[in-house]
Amino acid sequence: MPFIRESWYPATWSSLLGAEPMARTFLGEEVVLYRTEGQVAVALANSCPHRFAALANGKLHGDSIACPYHGLRFGPDGRCSHNPHGPVTGAIRVRAYPLVERYGMLWIWMGDPANADPATITALSAREDARFDWVTGYLHVEGNYQLVIDNLLDLTHVEFLHPFLVDPTDTFPTKVICFEEGDEVVSRYTRPQCNRTQLVIALWDDVPPVMSLMAEMRWSAPSNLIQRNGFDVAHHADMDDTYVQVPFCHLLTPETERTTHYFWAGGRNLKQGDEQVSQAFTFGVEGAFKNEDEPMIADIQKRMGLRDLLEMKPLLLPIDKSAVLARRRVADVLKREQV
Numbered sequence: 001m002p003f004i005r006e007s008w009y010p011a012t013w014s015s016l017l018g019a020e021p022m023a024r025t026f027l028g029e030e031v032v033l034y035r036t037e038g039q040v041a042v043a044l045a046n047s048c049p050h051r052f053a054a055l056a057n058g059k060l061h062g063d064s065i066a067c068p069y070h071g072l073r074f075g076p077d078g079r080c081s082h083n084p085h086g087p088v089t090g091a092i093r094v095r096a097y098p099l100v101e102r103y104g105m106l107w108i109w110m111g112d113p114a115n116a117d118p119a120t121i122t123a124l125s126a127r128e129d130a131r132f133d134w135v136t137g138y139l140h141v142e143g144n145y146q147l148v149i150d151n152l153l154d155l156t157h158v159e160f161l162h163p164f165l166v167d168p169t170d171t172f173p174t175k176v177i178c179f180e181e182g183d184e185v186v187s188r189y190t191r192p193q194c195n196r197t198q199l200v201i202a203l204w205d206d207v208p209p210v211m212s213l214m215a216e217m218r219w220s221a222p223s224n225l226i227q228r229n230g231f232d233v234a235h236h237a238d239m240d241d242t243y244v245q246v247p248f249c250h251l252l253t254p255e256t257e258r259t260t261h262y263f264w265a266g267g268r269n270l271k272q273g274d275e276q277v278s279q280a281f282t283f284g285v286e287g288a289f290k291n292e293d294e295p296m297i298a299d300i301q302k303r304m305g306l307r308d309l310l311e312m313k314p315l316l317l318p319i320d321k322s323a324v325l326a327r328r329r330v331a332d333v334l335k336r337e338q339v
């Protein structure tokens with residue numbers, strides 16, 4: 001199955017790329033990430049054109065990376081900058097990928113570099129909103145990225161899979177609506193009444209035993225999901241500033257057909273700057289993703305093998321509407337890219 005190529009994908013949180021080169025696979029292609037002396041992040045093909053050694057195992061020399069086998073060096077534009085065995089020619093080069101640093105993330109363009117317009121990086125405005133304090137994390141998922149999108153666009157699983165995020169004894173009803181808006185597919189959950197949860201208790205000192213909750217997940221191609229969650233004493237028609245807000249970003253990059261890089265960020269507009277709360281928040285959220293979602297997705301991937309989900313004719317429920325809409329849009333983009 002091919003991947004959407006003409007798009008920006010998250011490569012790594014900026015803070016995770018330090019002085020050492022980093023090897024990563026995106027859309028089945030091996031890439032090396034490193035920083036120049038001026039701290040500019042660079043992405044090159046992680047394969048020396050001479051005998052295909054991994055450049056990520058080499059050393060940095062100024063702004064260039066040296067192949068660990070016979071010492072060819074390549075600069076940020078992929079051109080050879082030093083050849084110990086003869087002249088430097090234009091033919092000695094590796095592919096350089098456009099890479100942009102924004103929202104604390106390095107974004108890589110895997111398609112035609114001529115089309116790489118940074119203005120098309122998905123907007124994460126909440127990440128720049130001064131009201132929110134953020135924690136971030138990374139998870140390697142043993143499953144196709146579309147299974148992760150299915151998981152995130154159908155949060156009715158939270159009740160069954162995540163005791164930290166929902167009180168398992170809660171029997172109040174949830175209203176779910178799924179719809180398309182512009183380039184986005186949206187799942188919206190409204191619970192005018194619900195039991196308070198462990199996550200909310202950790203953030204909000206005066207939370208009543210029964211509160212009101214709104215949650216909304218917005219997907220845009222290929223695999224960016226922005227989530228808003230709001231909690232209040234009483235229900236409002238829309239999520240306004242009086243709500244306790246816990247926004248999330250879920251940013252996915254296919255690694256291979258069966259594995260995914262999953263970058264997440266969780267914000268809060270309460271107890272900002274409280275390190276202990278940040279740690280508890282990270283621990284709780286990471287635990288849910290790592291110990292509950294990931295094993296479920298990995299098991300499903302194993303059971304599916306290389307079969308396509310829709311070709312397996314799964315039972316489709318009303319809660320699947322968003323996931324199916326997103327899959328259709330991915331298929332449309334792929335079709336357009338292959339013309």
Ligand code: FES
Nearest residue numbers: 048050051067070
């Ligand atoms: S394999 Fe890289 S210089 Fe020979």
Ligand SMILES: [Fe+2]
Nearest residue numbers: 158161162293
């Ligand atoms: Fe989940």
